[in-house]
Amino acid sequence: MDLKHLNPVAAGMDEHRLERIGEHLESRYINPGKISGCLTAVLRRDELAYVHVAGERDLERKLPVTNDTVFRIYSMSKPVTSIALMTLWERGLFTLDDPVSRFIPEWAALQVCVGGSWPEFETRAPDRAMRIRDLFTHQSGLTYDFMYATKLDKAYRELKLGRAQQGYTLQDMIEQLAMLPLEFSPGERWNYSIATDVLGYLIERISGQSLPDFLRTVIFEPLGMIDTVFSPRDEQLEKFASCYTRDAQKRLVLQDDAQASQYVGRSFFSGGGGLLSTASDYLRFCQMLLGGGALGEQRIIGRKTLELMVANHLPSGADLASVAMAGFSETHHEGVGFGLGFASKIQPVRNGYPASRGSYYWGGLASTLFWVDPQEELAVVFMTQLIPSSTFNFRGQLEALIYAALD
Structure with missing residues (x-):
C-alpha cells in the first residue's frame, strides 16, 4: 500500500485530531529518547486516513524511519501463520x-x-x-x-x-x-x-512446502506483501531497522544491529515470531481482514472462516483473566477473549479502552502492534523497535487518540 495518499475526510476522521498522534509520540517518546523512531498508519473505510513517520531506524548511523523501513514484527507473525494454516483447513486436510x-x-x-x-x-x-x-x-x-x-x-x-x-x-x-x-x-x-x-x-x-514458500505463495504474493520475509534480502538491509532495549538508566542500547543482524541467513522459520515486515505490507494484511478475507480480487480465506477465527474460543465464553496462567502475553486479560490466532475484545469496558466489541488484534515483542475494528471499518498498524513490548502502553494511548478522531 502506498502510504503517501491520505484522505481523512473520506475516511470519516478529523484531520486535526489525528495530528495529535504524531505530536504525542514525538513529544512523549522520540524527543526524550524513549524510542528511536516509529511509524503509525490508520486506515478507515478503505481509505488511508493518517500516516506519521518520525525518528530514526538506526541511531548509530543516524538513518531515519521511512515509509519502507523493515521492522521485526515478532508475534505479529502469529495471525499470519494462523490464517495460513486455516487455508489448509478450508481444503479439508x-x-x-x-x-x-x-x-x-x-x-x-x-x-x-x-x-x-x-x-x-x-x-x-x-x-x-x-x-x-x-x-x-x-x-x-x-x-x-x-x-x-x-x-x-x-x-x-x-x-x-x-x-x-x-x-x-x-x-x-x-x-x-x-x-x-x-x-x-x-x-x-x-x-x-x-x-x-x-x-x-x-x-x-x-x-509439503517449507513455511516461507507456503506463506509467500498463499498470502504474501497475492496481497502484494513484497517485503515480508523471515530473513532480509540483500536489497532490504539498507532499509532494515535496528532494534533497541533500555539499560538500567533507561537509555536506549542496541539489541540487534540491522547491519549485523541475527535475522540474516536464518534456518529456523518461526511462525510465532520470526517475520520481518513493513507498515505498508502489514496494513495490506489488515485490509484483507477488514475485507472479510479478501483484498480486491484476491481472496485469502473465506468470510465465515475468518469469523470463526476471530470469535472467542475460551471455555464458556470466558475472558483471559479467568483462565490464563500468570505470565506475559501481548494483551491485557480483562474483557479479552482469544480465538484462532487473535485476541478479541468481548467486554471493552473492562479494560478501559474504546475499541469496539469484536475488534481483534495482537502485538510483537519489539513493541509493534495492530488492531482491526470491523464495526468502525478501522485498521491500525504501529511500528517501532523497542524490547520488551511491556515497556510502554502504546496500544492504550493510540486507541484513545485514534477513536477520538472518528467523526
Missing part, C-alpha cells in the same frame, strides 16, 4: 479437533508435569490428547522460555528451545518438545506459548 499426534506422531505419549525439573520431571498422563485447536488458542500446555514462572520454561531456556541458532530447524524444535512434559492438560488453562511455531511446522507437514 485437517479438523480443529484432530489430535496433534496425527501429524506429529512423536508427540503421541506427551505427559503433564507435576514436579521435578529438567531432565527428571515427574509426570502424569494428560486428561485428553492435545488437539490442533489447542495450538491455535494457546491452550495446548506448551509454554515460552521467557516466562520465568516454572521449571518447564527453565528447561526451554536450557535447551534453547525455539531459539534461532546456526542450523536449527522446526524439526529440531519438535524433537525437543517430544522430550518434555506439558505445563497442564490440554484445554485446561491458557498460556502464551510456542504453539504457533508448531502451527508453522504443521503447515510444512500438511502442505
Whole structure:
C-alpha cells in the first residue's frame, strides 16, 4: 500500500485530531529518547486516513524511519501463520479437533508435569490428547522460555528451545518438545506459548512446502506483501531497522544491529515470531481482514472462516483473566477473549479502552502492534523497535487518540 495518499475526510476522521498522534509520540517518546523512531498508519473505510513517520531506524548511523523501513514484527507473525494454516483447513486436510499426534506422531505419549525439573520431571498422563485447536488458542500446555514462572520454561531456556541458532530447524524444535512434559492438560488453562511455531511446522507437514514458500505463495504474493520475509534480502538491509532495549538508566542500547543482524541467513522459520515486515505490507494484511478475507480480487480465506477465527474460543465464553496462567502475553486479560490466532475484545469496558466489541488484534515483542475494528471499518498498524513490548502502553494511548478522531 502506498502510504503517501491520505484522505481523512473520506475516511470519516478529523484531520486535526489525528495530528495529535504524531505530536504525542514525538513529544512523549522520540524527543526524550524513549524510542528511536516509529511509524503509525490508520486506515478507515478503505481509505488511508493518517500516516506519521518520525525518528530514526538506526541511531548509530543516524538513518531515519521511512515509509519502507523493515521492522521485526515478532508475534505479529502469529495471525499470519494462523490464517495460513486455516487455508489448509478450508481444503479439508485437517479438523480443529484432530489430535496433534496425527501429524506429529512423536508427540503421541506427551505427559503433564507435576514436579521435578529438567531432565527428571515427574509426570502424569494428560486428561485428553492435545488437539490442533489447542495450538491455535494457546491452550495446548506448551509454554515460552521467557516466562520465568516454572521449571518447564527453565528447561526451554536450557535447551534453547525455539531459539534461532546456526542450523536449527522446526524439526529440531519438535524433537525437543517430544522430550518434555506439558505445563497442564490440554484445554485446561491458557498460556502464551510456542504453539504457533508448531502451527508453522504443521503447515510444512500438511502442505509439503517449507513455511516461507507456503506463506509467500498463499498470502504474501497475492496481497502484494513484497517485503515480508523471515530473513532480509540483500536489497532490504539498507532499509532494515535496528532494534533497541533500555539499560538500567533507561537509555536506549542496541539489541540487534540491522547491519549485523541475527535475522540474516536464518534456518529456523518461526511462525510465532520470526517475520520481518513493513507498515505498508502489514496494513495490506489488515485490509484483507477488514475485507472479510479478501483484498480486491484476491481472496485469502473465506468470510465465515475468518469469523470463526476471530470469535472467542475460551471455555464458556470466558475472558483471559479467568483462565490464563500468570505470565506475559501481548494483551491485557480483562474483557479479552482469544480465538484462532487473535485476541478479541468481548467486554471493552473492562479494560478501559474504546475499541469496539469484536475488534481483534495482537502485538510483537519489539513493541509493534495492530488492531482491526470491523464495526468502525478501522485498521491500525504501529511500528517501532523497542524490547520488551511491556515497556510502554502504546496500544492504550493510540486507541484513545485514534477513536477520538472518528467523526
